[in-house]
Amino acid sequence: MDLKNLTGSIVALVTPFNDDGSIDYASLDKILEFQVNNGTDGILILGTSGESATMTNAEDLAVAKFAVEHVNGAAPIIGGAGSNCTRESYNKSLALQQIGVDGLLIITPYYNKTNEEGMYRHFKTVLDAVDLPCILYNIPGRTGCSISVRNVERLSRHPNALAIKEASGSLEYVSDIAHCLNKDFGMFSGSDDLVIPLMSLGARGVISVWANIMPKEVHEMCKNFLAGNLEEARATQIRCMDLIHALFCEVNPIPVKQALADMDFLKPNYRLPLYPMKEENHAKLKRAMQEVGLLD
Template identity: 40%
Template sequence: MFTGSIVAIITPMTNDGNIDKVSLKKLVNYHLKSGTSGIVAVGTTGESATLDHHEHIEVIKLVLEYADGRIPVIAGTGANSTTEAINLTKQVENLGVKGCLTVTPYYNKPTQEGLYQHFKVIAENTELPQILYNVPGRTGCDMKPDTVARLASIKNIVGLKDATGDLSRVYTTRRLVGDDFILLSGDDVTFLEFLLLGGNGVISVTANIAAAQMANICQLAFDGKGEQARRLNDDLVSLHNHLFIESNPIPVKWACQRLGLIAEGKLRLPMTVLTENSQSIVEKALKLAKLI
C-alpha cells in the first residue's frame, strides 16, 4: 500500500485565502489518471503549518471524498506537541485514511529518547498505521537510525519517510529494521538511488507536476530497469532541484498554476509568491522536463 510514487499534495487556495475545492478535486483526478500510488494530504507541502485544525481535517476529508477509495490517502498528523499529534490522529481515525505521516517535533528539539517516547505514545493511542517522518532541514531535529529501529518494533509503526538525502541511511536503517519495514524517500533529488538501494518508494514534491513520470520511474526501478529509470529521471533532475529554489511549497505551487493544474498559486503568509527571477529558473526546469 505504501510503495511507489506517493504525492505530497499541495493545498490549493483561492485568492482570498480559502481552500480551493475545485482545484483540489482537479489535482486528485490528475493523480488518479497519472498512476500515482498514494496521496499524502496536509503534509509540509500541503501547508499544514498555516492551516487551523478545522481546515486541516477538512482538507483530509475532501481528498478522501474526491479519491473515493480509488487511491490510498495518508493523513499528515504530526505536531511538536505529542498531545496535539494524538488529537489530530484521533480525528482522522474513522475517516477512511490508510495511515498517518507523523513528522518529528519541530522547534523544541527533543532528544532521541524524547523522539522515541513521542512516537510510541502516539502509536499506542491509535490502530492506524504510522509512518515516521524525518526532515531535519525543516525541523531542526534528526531522528537517528537506532531510534527508528526501536520504534519499528511497535506493531503499527510501519515505515519511515527519510528526507535527509543521506543515502548511507538506506543501508544502515534497512539493516536495523529488517525487510518488512517500509522505507520511503522524502528527497526527490536522491529518490531514485534510494529506491535502487532497496527503498520502497518516495513521498514526492515533484509528483505534484510530473506525476506520470515519477510513477514510471518508480516502476522501472522496481522492475530492475535502473538504466531506463535513470534516463527518464534525467529529464526531471533540474526540476527536483529547482522546486526547492525557494522554500517548499512556493515553487511547486507556482508550477502547478503555470501548468493549469490549479486556478491560483496563492500561499499563506509567511510564505510569499515565487520571485520573478526564480520563476524563470523553474520555467526552464519545466521545459527540460518536457512539461511545457
C-alpha cells in the same frame, strides 16, 4: 485500504487556496483527479507541501474528509498528523483515523526538539493510540532534530510502524538504518533528487513533491526500478534533475504551486510566511518545465 505492500510514488500534495486565503476545493478536486488518472500510488495530504503548519485543525479535517470522499478508494490517502506537541499529534491522528484516511505521516517534533527517549515516546504515543499504519518522517533540515538510528531500530518493531520517510539528504544515515528494513517496515525517499540512490539501498519508492506535476513519470520511474528496469529508472531521474532543482530553488511548496499554476491547475496563492517566488526563479522554473515537455 491495506498499505502493507505500498510501493512507488506517493505525492506530497499541495493545498490550493483562493485569493482570500480560503481553501480552493474546486482546484483540490482537479489535482486529486489528475493524480488518480495518472497512476499515482498514494496521496499524502496535510504535509509540508500542503502548508498544514498554517492551517487550522478544522481546515485539516475538512481537507481530509474531502480527499477521502472524492478519491473514494482509487488511491490510498495518508494524512499528515505531525506536530511538535505530542498531545496535538495524538489528537489529530485519532481524528484523521475517524475520517477514514488509510495511513498517517508523523514528523519529528520541531522547535522544542527533544532528547533520545522523548523522541521515541513522541512516536510511540501515536503508534500505540491508532489502528492505522504510520510513516515516521525524518527531515532535520526542517525540524532541527533527527530520529537516531537506535530509535529507528526500536520504532521499526512496532506493529503500526509502516515505514520511514527519509529526507535528511544523508546517504550515510540511510545506509545506517537500512538494516531495519524488511517486509514489515520500509523506507520512502523524502528527497526527489535522491529517489534512485535511496531505492538502491532498499527504499520502496518516494513521497514526492515532483509528483505533483509529473505523477505518471514518477510512478513509472519507481515501477521500473522495482521491476529491475534500472536503466529506464535512472534515465528518468537524470533527465528531470534540472526540474527537481528548480522545484526547490525556493522553499517548498512555493515553486511547485507556481508550476501547478503555470499548468492551469490552481492559482499560486500561499499563506504567509510563504510568498510568491522571485521572477528570476520563476523564469528558471519555466525553462526546466519546458525542457521536460510540461510547457510549450
